[in-house]
Amino acid sequence: DAKTTQPPSMDCAEGRAANLPCNHSTISGNEYVYWYRQIHSQGPQYIIHGLKNNETNEMASLIITEDRKSSTLILPHATLRDTAVYYCIVRPPPGGGADGLTFGKGTHLIIQP
């Protein structure tokens, strides 16, 4: 799986949009970008994934650059409950690998009141 690079920590004011960057310059043409988050003392939670088009769901938006070498996870209106470690993961397409998810150290997002 391609390696990802994320800033170790970020702050964001409550109610503002939180934009979390991820670099994945070695991503292959068929690899997807996945985002998970882990709130303290809980298991990781799936957020969103995409291949090359921008994606949006009830939790977040995912913006992938045209060259697919980087992406940004956007939490449109951050709340205190969004404080967590956010992991960006690159994976083969569904059915393309059974070697689990490769988590890095992620970005610790702290939402400030």
Added chain:
Amino acid sequence: DAGVTQSPTHLIKTRGQHVTLRCSPISGHKSVSWYQQVLGQGPQFIFQYYEKEERGRGNFPDRFSARQFPNYSSELNVNALLLGDSALYLCASSLEEGRAEAFFGQGTRLTVV
């Protein structure tokens, strides 16, 4: 619907002992994966099982083993415990093999003394 359930939630063992951790996946999910998360690090992949067969294995010693039962629940076994095995052990379930939209349990906190 019940999420992924793991038992026990906390466990203290002595070096050299054996431990068994249990996981019940979300109803209808056939794939179960196990992860180890030491303090300050992201989860590390240990095993994936699908339809009772091992489909993937991470870089862990043979002291670690697992199995999946006909009802898709799973056990993770660790023999000859070392102090370094102290960690949060996470179970994740997904509908099918290779899908990265995985749902994680709360984990079992293992302390080896």
